[in-house]
Amino acid sequence: MTLQVEQTAQSPAQSPAQRGGLRAKHIVWIVLATILVTVAVTYWVIRTYVYAKDFEPVELSATEQQTLDAKLRVLGYDPAPAATAAPSEQSAESDEQWLRPERYSEVGAKREVSFSERELNAMVANNPDLAKKLAVDLGDDLVSARILVPVDPDFPILGGKTLRVSTGVELAFRDAKPVVVLKGVSIMGIPIPNSWLGGLKNIDLVSEFGDSGGFWSSFAAGVENVRVEEGSLRVKLKE
Numbered sequence: 099m100t101l102q103v104e105q106t107a108q109s110p111a112q113s114p115a116q117r118g119g120l121r122a123k124h125i126v127w128i129v130l131a132t133i134l135v136t137v138a139v140t141y142w143v144i145r146t147y148v149y150a151k152d153f154e155p156v157e158l159s160a161t162e163q164q165t166l167d168a169k170l171r172v173l174g175y176d177p178a179p180a181a182t183a184a185p186s187e188q189s190a191e192s193d194e195q196w197l198r199p200e201r202y203s204e205v206g207a208k209r210e211v212s213f214s215e216r217e218l219n220a221m222v223a224n225n226p227d228l229a230k231k232l233a234v235d236l237g238d239d240l241v242s243a244r245i246l247v248p249v250d251p252d253f254p255i256l257g258g259k260t261l262r263v264s265t266g267v268e269l270a271f272r273d274a275k276p277v278v279v280l281k282g283v284s285i286m287g288i289p290i291p292n293s294w295l296g297g298l299k300n301i302d303l304v305s306e307f308g309d310s311g312g313f314w315s316s317f318a319a320g321v322e323n324v325r326v327e328e329g330s331l332r333v334k335l336k337e
Contacts, residue, residue, distance in 0.1 A: 158220045166217045204337075209322070212332040239270040239326050240281070261285055269326045276321045278303045278314075 158166060213221075215236045222228045235242040244264045251258040268279035280298050283290045292299040307314045323334040 157223070158216060162216065163220075166213075166220065169211070169213065169217070209337070210332065210334040212330060214331075215329045218331070236326055236329055236331055238328055239268055240266055241269050241326060241331070242266045262287070269324060269331075271321075271324045275308075275318050276304055276324050 215234065218234045218236070222232050222234065223230075231246045233244045235244075242264065243266075244262065247261045247263050249257055249259050249261060263283065263285050265283045266281035268277065268281055270277045279300060279302050280295070282299055283295060304314050304318045308318050309315070320336055321333065322336045323332075325332045
């Protein structure tokens with residue numbers, strides 16, 4: 099009987115130690131899980147925002163490319179020669195067609211220019227300095243851009259990396275004048291404070307600086323209408 103009583107008395111004394119051991123194991127697993135989650139999130143942030151991948155260039159179909167080439171020729175810009183023909187021959191032929199005696203006239207001249215979102219991104223892709231570094235999105239009264247900005251190798255911490263920058267500009271036509279409003283700039287998904295942008299956020303640049311002459315005044319004076327819709331941009335110029 100004495101032996102049984104001693105064993106019974108010892109049993110409750112071992113229980114807290116066992117419970118303490120279980121709590122310690124739980125804490126270890128929680129710490130390990132936290133470390134793994136932190137490492138995963140850090141890896142995702144670095145891969146997404148620091149080591150950013152190039153954008154996929156937009157490639158137009160043959161019909162879309164012909165339509166874009168026709169629009170560019172109206173503006174006086176001769177598109178790059180087709181890859182199937184000899185570049186020197188195509189260029190010489192194009193120059194000969196343009197350099198012909200012809201009397202200047204604006205009668206019947208087209209003053210409205212329109213581009214689709216795909217056409218704008220295709221033109222960007224043809225620029226060696228912007229290819230795979232800039233993507234444009236057109237929404238209702240909004241032009242958005244995503245830019246990959248390489249950081250100088252000598253820059254602290256982020257040297258040699260590529261940052262993702264995004265921005266949005268409201269572009270519309272109201273009260274008989276164009277409206278250009280910077281909606282904001284974000285770096286690595288973090289919006290830049292308005293004070294760092296010189297206080298230009300959500301301010302109509304044409305109304306703010308158009309009265310003082312210079313670029314914005316000339317820009318507004320030469321635009322009769324501008325319209326940005328989902329996937330398209332239209333600009334009509336004055337005479």
